[in-house]
Amino acid sequence: MDAILFFLFAAIAVVSAINVVVQRHPISSALSLVGVMGSLAVLYLLLGAEFIAAAQMIVYAGAIMVLFVFVIMLLNTGAEQSSRKGKVLTIVAMPLLVIFLGVVSYIIQRGFPDSPLVKFGEFTGGGPKDVGMALFTRYLLPFEVTSVLILIAIIGAVVLARKEME
């Protein structure tokens, strides 16, 4: 059952990711990206990360993607024109990507020849309680620093997006 769920949602994730790359219209890419994030949330659940799965759906698929769709609809740029960047990039980059993927897969297979089987329910330390306990004890300082980061991001976004005063 775990294997079926993994293969199903891994396939959905990969197909949606390919769709993100090949679609010409940004709105189709954005909706495919929501598909990637949703299937990744299911995979997080299989790995026992309940809190992260919920946060993935709420923060990524909810907030961030709504922001993207908002901007796409606001700008209304339409479909992308065909690239003038030339075929050189494609010819050079495509084999490099395939080689990268092959090398990484080889290293993973060699480095983890007997990696553990992923069984749902075997690791139960990813609930909100465990994450909260670690977040407010060992990771308290990084957590506080992120609040400063978010404050800076808010100020930056407001400054960038405000109307120019003539």
Place this chain on the structure above:
Amino acid sequence: MPPLPVPAAVPLSYYLILSAVLFALGVAGFLFRRSLITVFMSIELMLNAVNLTFVAFSYQHKQVDGHLFTFFVMVVAAAEAAVGLAIILTVYKNRGTLAVDEIDSLKL
């Protein structure tokens, strides 16, 4: 016809390979796409692939630390999306285009 032999569980390395595939697709989108917004979405795709690696290793070590790294990556991604989309709005307002090869003022 006998049913296909489906394994009961998959090894953890499958998750890592899936994340490598998603990362490579993100890099492909980053390199080949022309629209600034799609390039930005490819970066989000790469961040998601890395998050999957963190959670998978967290499962292997039976520790919650990887989940916290994922959490912090999400926070940074949210902040980045807010600022980045504001920059995209400003660029479009000033130049009327989102094609990355036409926004080249910094080029010599």
